[in-house]
Amino acid sequence: MSDTTASIPYAIETVGLTRSFGGYRALRGVDIRVGAGEILAVFGPNGAGKTTLVKILAGIMRPTAGSVLINGVELGDNARLRAGIGLVAHSSYLYGSLSAQENLDFYARLYGVKAREKRISEVLEMVGLTVRRHDRFATFSRGMQQRLSLARALLHNPSVLLLDEPETGLDQQALDSLWQIIRWDEEKRTVVFTSHNFERALGVCSAVVILERGRVAFSERACNLDLSTLRQRYGESAGAVKP
Amino acid sequence: MRFWPCVLAIARKDILAELRGREIISSVLVFAALVLVIFNFAFGQDAELMREVAPGILWVAFAFAGVLALNRAFIPEKEENCLEGLLGCPAPREAIYTGKALGSLAFMLAVEIVILPVFALLFNIDVFRPQLIATTLLATIGFVAVGTIFSALAVNTRAREMVLPILFLPVVTPVLIAAVKASALSLAGSGWGGDMLQWLLILLAFDAIFLVVPFLVFPYALEE
Numbered sequence: 001m002s003d004t005t006a007s008i009p010y011a012i013e014t015v016g017l018t019r020s021f022g023g024y025r026a027l028r029g030v031d032i033r034v035g036a037g038e039i040l041a042v043f044g045p046n047g048a049g050k051t052t053l054v055k056i057l058a059g060i061m062r063p064t065a066g067s068v069l070i071n072g073v074e075l076g077d078n079a080r081l082r083a084g085i086g087l088v089a090h091s092s093y094l095y096g097s098l099s100a101q102e103n104l105d106f107y108a109r110l111y112g113v114k115a116r117e118k119r120i121s122e123v124l125e126m127v128g129l130t131v132r133r134h135d136r137f138a139t140f141s142r143g144m145q146q147r148l149s150l151a152r153a154l155l156h157n158p159s160v161l162l163l164d165e166p167e168t169g170l171d172q173q174a175l176d177s178l179w180q181i182i183r184w185d186e187e188k189r190t191v192v193f194t195s196h197n198f199e200r201a202l203g204v205c206s207a208v209v210i211l212e213r214g215r216v217a218f219s220e221r222a223c224n225l226d227l228s229t230l231r232q233r234y235g236e237s238a239g240a241v242k243p
Numbered sequence: 244m245r246f247w248p249c250v251l252a253i254a255r256k257d258i259l260a261e262l263r264g265r266e267i268i269s270s271v272l273v274f275a276a277l278v279l280v281i282f283n284f285a286f287g288q289d290a291e292l293m294r295e296v297a298p299g300i301l302w303v304a305f306a307f308a309g310v311l312a313l314n315r316a317f318i319p320e321k322e323e324n325c326l327e328g329l330l331g332c333p334a335p336r337e338a339i340y341t342g343k344a345l346g347s348l349a350f351m352l353a354v355e356i357v358i359l360p361v362f363a364l365l366f367n368i369d370v371f372r373p374q375l376i377a378t379t380l381l382a383t384i385g386f387v388a389v390g391t392i393f394s395a396l397a398v399n400t401r402a403r404e405m406v407l408p409i410l411f412l413p414v415v416t417p418v419l420i421a422a423v424k425a426s427a428l429s430l431a432g433s434g435w436g437g438d439m440l441q442w443l444l445i446l447l448a449f450d451a452i453f454l455v456v457p458f459l460v461f462p463y464a465l466e467e
Contacts, residue, residue: 060327079333079334079335080333082331082332082333083333085331087331089327091325093325094325094328097263098256106252107332109252109255110249110252110333111332152328
């Protein structure tokens with residue numbers, strides 16, 4: 001994915017990543033390299049292994065074989081490396097009975113965020129939820145829940161941000177602000193996201209990977225691709241299944 | 244890495260969520276009180292018999308109330324899909340266990356603080372004896388230490404609320420036997436020495452083992 005030279009470790013590197021669930025192999029030897037500050041878009045039909053890949057990169061699922069290196073260090077069960085990763089997943093990982101403020105305070109304590117109150121105010125402001133900070137999470141709409149989930153992922157200012165279909169449930173305004181927030185400091189942050197929206201993803205990413213049945217079927221830098229080529233490649237790679 | 248701040252954050256969150264919903268405390272208190280009332284009606288006519296069976300009744304109430312409380316240690320995390328959020332945090336896996344155990348211990352002790360006076364009232368027994376308080380504390384620690392690990396194991400199974408008591412109660416039986424025996428001696432007016440000391444040492448040994456074993460197995464308990 002990246003032109004990063006061998007002397008500088010990749011921000012994210014997977015080597016022969018394989019994950020099985022019983023007899024089903026969700027990932028089959030995935031090799032991905034993402035340089036620091038790059039934004040990688042991962043496409044693939046349902047069941048291609050996108051979510052499994054993101055969960056393994058986040059350190060919440062162990063691979064059956066292969067490894068994940070973050071800045072050249074094996075992720076394994078390394079809590080220190082997990083502290084530098086933020087994740088927006090399908091689930092918000094937030095508690096319905098707690099307020100937005102209490103949810104963020106809980107995660108800020110787990111991540112050892114300094115000046116918690118200040119940082120919570122900053123991320124709530126960033127996602128436009130300051131006025132709802134004392135409302136219970138269960139009362140939030142789907143879009144607001146997704147925005148608070150993004151605030152949770154950014155709370156500890158991670159150097160690696162992973163987003164699994166982050167656009168789900170967001171309206172147009174929220175979609176615009178989502179990418180604005182993600183690109184805010186893109187030079188410092190490495191981002192990997194999965195998506196089904198070619199146009200929007202191609203507009204923000206620096207590299208593209210298409211997964212098909214747990215394998216990397218196609219990978220290319222975004223500057224060498226246009227929308228129609230990407231669609232064509234996706235069609236070829238994903239067995240002519242178009243999103 | 245940051246073990247105790249993570250432990251306290253998890254226990255604090257569990258207590259805060261419980262204070263909001265009162266799902267555990269209310270149901271467990273009602274259940275434990277009901278057990279005491281039913282047994283009181285069953286044996287209420289015979290004061291001597293009641294005095295003999297009282298320690299067993301007390302621990303039946305605590306044990307089944309405890310199973311209800313421990314069932315809720317990980318199920319809300321699973322239901323709200325927050326377990327992965329915890330696993331993705333830089334908290335050591337052992338800190339997640341300890342935080343959850345600490346939260347469950349707080350719930351069980353809160354229930355026991357309410358139930359013991361009810362027990363004293365219904366069975367006309369003086370429960371405010373240091374030996375009984377020590378027994379209750381040691382047995383509750385052992386009960387929660389084992390229960391939390393089994394609760395984590397059960398949460399990824401389909402019939403999770405049934406699986407916990409099936410797996411957990413046979414393992415915790417030595418704690419319950421020691422607790423009943425020590426409570427009986429305590430309620431009979433025994434001092435710290437003799438048999439009482441033996442049962443308390445058994446409880447202490449069990450606590451020590453089951454505060455160490457989960458640290459070795461918990462990192463694998465939550466794997467899907």
